[in-house]
Amino acid sequence: MAQGYKLVTRKVTDLKGGAIQEKTYAIPDYNGYTDMDTLCVMIGARSTVSSADVKAVLDNLNFILDMELRAGRIVQLGEFGNFRLSLSSRGAADKKSFTQADVKGARVLFYPGAALRNTKKLVAFTSTEKKEDGDSGSGDEDDRPVIE
Secondary structure: OOEEEEEEEEEEEOOOOOOEEEEEEEEEOOOOOOOHHHHHHHHHHOOOOOHHHHHHHHHHHHHHHHHHHHOOOOEEOOOOEEEEEEEEEOOOOOOOOOOHHHEEEEEEEEEEOHHHHHHHHHOOEEEOOOOOOOOOOOOOOOOOOOOO
């Protein structure tokens, strides 16, 4: 099964001259969500444990993952992959002038294991756009996450 994509037009600033240009980009066209209950049923169907047991384990994984990341650890989940915290900060003139207030925030990063990295290499993409003359995407959509 292929991952669909759609086209959007975004205004971008040229870094050399500062001119604003419109460029067309492909973004994923997702076809829904798979919620926790569905995941638990699907995993339970492939194993000897019930979906309730799967949910209990995943709930505990989330709790422990939070604790370990807050403690500054990288959490390795075998073939699934690794989770770690990252941060961003403002630049300071030198080490002496850097303060904790210069730290802007943290992100949770996930580095997939071998099987999921292989998926990235093997996935096929197909357009889900209906072709119309002169249509290059609406330009109103933006699937980028809001960063706070």
